[in-house]
Structure formats: C-alpha cells, structure tokens
Amino acid sequence: MKILGIWGSPRKGGNSELLLDAFLQGAAQGGAQVEKVALRELKISPCLEIYHCFKDGTCPIKDDMRGLYDKLLSAQVVALASPVFFYGLSAQAKAMIDRTQALWSRRYVLKQDFPGGNRQGVLLCTGATKGRLVFVGCRLTAKYFFDAINVSYAAEILVRGVDAKGAILTKPETLTAATDLGRRLAQGEVLTPIKMDPLAV
Template sequence: MKILGISGSPRRGGNTEILLDEALDAASKSGAQTEKVILSTYRYSPCLSCGACEKTGRCIQQDDMLGIYEKIALADGMIFASPMYFYTVSGWAKSAIDRSQAFWSRKYILKDPVFSVNKKAYFIGLGATKGERLFEGTNLVMKYFYDAIGYEAAGELLIKGIDKKGDILNYPKHLEAARLLGGKAAGR
C-alpha cells in the first residue's frame, strides 16, 4: 500500500508538516510505503479555466503539477494537510486542488474508470483562530476534491488555536491523533 502525504503549508518544519510527518511515520510503521509532497517546493500555476482538459483529460500547462497528478493517481491512499488561511486551505493547496479539474474531466466527462475507484483520503487542518466555523469551507473543498480524483473522505484531524511554528509539539494529544490517523490510512 502506498500512502501519499501532501503538505499545503509554505512554512517548512511548521505545525502542519510536523503533524503530516507523524501521520506518515505511523503509516510507514504500519507497513505502508509513504511519500511526501511539499507543494511549496513545486512550481505550478493556477487553473486557467481553458477547458482543454475536458477534451483530453490532461492539463495543457506543462509544469510541476504533471508529476503531482501522477503521484495522486498511483497512490492507494492520501493524507492531505494544510493550514487554514481565511477559513480555507492555503493558496498552494487551493491551486493544486483547482488544477485537479483535469481529473474531474477524466472522471465525469471522459468516463475514465481509474478515477472512479474510491481510495481513502484523510485531512489534517490547523488554524490559528478558534473560530466556530473554521473548517466548514475547507470540508466542502476537500470533499469535492477527493471526489474528482477518485478518493473518498475517510477521516480528519482538525485543530484550532495553534499558530507559532513548532507549537504543536506542546500538544502530545494532537501528535498522537496524527499517528492514529496515519495508522488508519495504512489500514491498521
């Protein structure tokens, strides 16, 4: 089993990446092969809304997103992690999600059965604010993203009130929750 971890945080070594690493480590210890993608280290542009993918199932933009598409398609499961920016995922994460329109086109317009397989996806979200509705928008974005790429939402870890880099290390219960999520992703 291959679990793909995707980090939407531009802050390397921050709270989001720490939790993702905990989850991926637990998945690995449960027997899964893991790979981590740090979106901010890739170079890609937002969706152009050109409609080309509706004809071919492929995006016309020749950038690093092409490699990310392949990783998403070949994985057996996914753990997607992002900090909350204005009550949704980061710009890095949202641009990658928007670029997944090519998957949606392959699934719904071109009827490619590869993207109709329901693989399991898990989400880790962190926000500095403690707003009651912090994750409402994100939950919808992730639900429809997973659907387009042939995954189904299988679990989440949503944490409020953590902001400073590394502060998550002061919350062993959140670190353990990330490990449990990773184990679950690996089928444990």
C-alpha cells in the same frame, strides 16, 4: 500500499507539517510506502481555464503538476495537510486542487475508467483561532477534491488554536492521534466515509 502526503503550507517546520509528519510516521510504521510532497517546493500554476482537459483529461500547462497526477491516481491513501488561510486552504493547496479539474474531467466529463475501490482521503488542517466555523471552507474544498480524485473522505484531524510555529507540539495527543491514524490506514483499515455537514464542526 502507497500513502501520499501533500503538504500545503509555505512555512517549513510549521504546524501542518508536524501534523503530516506524525501521520506519515505512523503510515511508515504500518508498512506503507510513504511519499511526502511539499507544494512550497513545486511550481504549480493556478488553473487557467483552457478547458483542454474536457477534451482528453489532460492539462496542457507544463509545470510540476505533471508529476503529481500519477501520484494522486496511484496512492491508496491521499493525505492533504494545510493551514487555514482566510478560512480556506493555503493558496498552494488550492492551486494544486484546482488543477485536479483535469481528473474531475476524466471522471465526470469523459467518463473514463478511474482508479477507485477503497482509496481513502484524509484532511489534516491547522488554524490559529477556535471558532466553530474555522474549518468550514477547508472541509468543503477537501470534500470536492477527494471526490475529483475518487477517494472517500475517510478521516480528518482539525486542530484549532495553534498559531506560532511548532505550537502543535503542545498537543501531543493530537500528534499521537495522527500517528495512529496513519498506522491504521497503512494496515489496511477502511474507515466509514465522513458524511460531511461542513457547518457541523
């Protein structure tokens, strides 16, 4: 069981990293082979709309995204952690997601065989404010990201009201929930996919 954690914040030791680490700690305890990818350390160009991927499902841009495609395809669980930036995911996370257009193309344009089955996706998101709509943009983007890589939208942990670095440590119950979730998924639990009404958060 491979569990991939993609961490999309530019702030080291920040809230989404602590949340992802709690999740991955549980996943490791549950016996998974865990890998954490820090997008802040990678060079990932935005999608340049070359549309080469519509021909053969690959992206011609030579950067660190090259190493990520296989990881996204071989993981049983893909967890995406990001802060809310202007009501969306971080630019680092969004650039990576846009580049999965190559995988979307394999599925929907070229109709190639694609890893699927019980693969699951998890969204871990942190935001400073407490409004009802804080996570709407992130959830919608995550929904279509998970669809592009063919994982179900299995779970989400959305944490409002955390702004300062490490503020999430004042919510130990949330970190425990993340650890429990990681452990359960590592142990093979298949969750009922979230039927997403992004406005109902």
